[in-house]
Structure formats: structure tokens, C-alpha cells
Amino acid sequence: MNAPDRLRALLTEPGLVVMPAVWDGLSAKLAAEAGFKTAFLSGSCVAASG
Secondary structure, eight states: OOHHHHHHHHHHSSSOOOOOBOOSHHHHHHHHHTTOSOOBOOHHHHHHHO
């Protein structure tokens, strides 16, 4: 299953999907290790991290 299919499947599950903001690979890895099934990266997060 590819990434878009995994996201579609996650969004069909009942309840809310909590998506923490990540700004680099390390924060994405930490979010995954904390148990989040998905995360998002916004342009403002990238700009603020530099």
C-alpha cells in the first residue's frame, strides 16, 4: 500500500486524526516514535526552522 492509500484508509477510520506539525526529519521521526500515524509539514514550519 502506498502513502496516499494509507492516508485514505486512516481518514476512513472513525474518530479524529491528530496530525502534529513537523519541520524536519528528526521531528517527523519523533512524532512517529510517539505513536502518531500521520503528521504534516507546512511552509511556515519550514521557514521558521531555518
